[in-house]
Amino acid sequence: MTDQGTYHHGNLKEALVQAGLDILHQQGLSALTLRACAVRAGVSHTAPKNHFGNLAGLMSAIAARGYQKLTETMQTGLPQDATRADRRHAALGGYVDFAAQNPGLFELMFSPQRTNGDSPELMEQANRCFDVLRDVSEGLVWDKSDAPDAALRAQIMHWSIVHGFAQLTASGKLTKGEMKHLQIFDVFPQFDYKA
Amino acid sequence: MTDQGTYHHGNLKEALVQAGLDILHQQGLSALTLRACAVRAGVSHTAPKNHFGNLAGLMSAIAARGYQKLTETMQTGLPQDATRADRRHAALGGYVDFAAQNPGLFELMFSPQRTNGDSPELMEQANRCFDVLRDVSEGLVWDKSDAPDAALRAQIMHWSIVHGFAQLTASGKLTKGEMKHLQIFDVFPQFDYKA
DNA sequence: GCTGTTATGTTTACAGTGTAAATATACCCT
């Protein structure tokens, strides 16, 4: 178990991911190179190969951390006795805010070309993020049918609309004119819960 | 007006964009380099500079063509007397299909890092695509209010959900297990039109 | 028709990138 002990560098794996996150919101996605991460972590530019294999491996690890942060953002500011509607509000709003405040990281997280879609840790963190949306999707009245996949459909609908809105705004496709001030809650119908 | 005449190459601008599209769905986004486009068009690797300035310029032109193709895909197969509901069905289904069949191009089109968001032709084609969604968004009964921005909100909701669903499926975030077979029409409520 | 100007391509050069191989060093276990 050499993961936490003080080794040559300490634990370079964590340092490289953190360096990548720093670069992302200081210089943007175009500056996120393998060598730049290595330099910032204080090692040679081939050191990351031992931990991540190649560039896609490092990018996947950074993206996985991004999902972790996104999940946290979706759950911040919630009181102890938050209702499901409160959690839904926080989740959708947090998702959009995260994309707006971390455009480079957000683009990386959903870039199949740069990341390994089958990375275990990436899939795990993405699923954890998806779980939050499942929680707030259960029991919506909009779904009149009692089909067994109703909950799944509501979950996918939530992720689709919040992700679409987040990316369209973060990528600047929706900023022109008067639509700039619209929030996702203005656009997405405010369905009630059955219970 | 040397745009169409037979010049050194003919019209290299069009040839380079076409070369980029060919590379995209033959080798994917990672193979879409400036030099590869130039080689395929039969010119030296610095020739594109005259027409597009730099890599981002060429990428923006290819992305603009992508929006043009997307708009066409959203409108194919429609009969002369298609109702608005028919057009809506075709638009949403076409959008999702386009993303699934052109994953590299789709990623490029929504990659602010690789394209110039303020490119005139890119904005024009993206707006033309958005216009299709505005058409099918008017008069939906889900919007009970008569607020002046109701149409705009419906339009944004349509683009958000169809784009989110398309990207989540195209990027592989929604392919696990039983949700693979779900279409967007299973997920998105089938609102009726007022008229 | 000839010449000057501009648009279009080429050649050459260069800094930066990811990756692989060979090598070195520090830690761990017996």
Next chain:
DNA sequence: AGGGTATATTTACACTGTAAACATAACAGC
């Protein structure tokens, strides 16, 4: 103590985008 392994460096290389200098073809004006 000593061998084995994980970790990091050095070196090298092919590839990328960009810039500058140069070459060539179209066009404009006389």
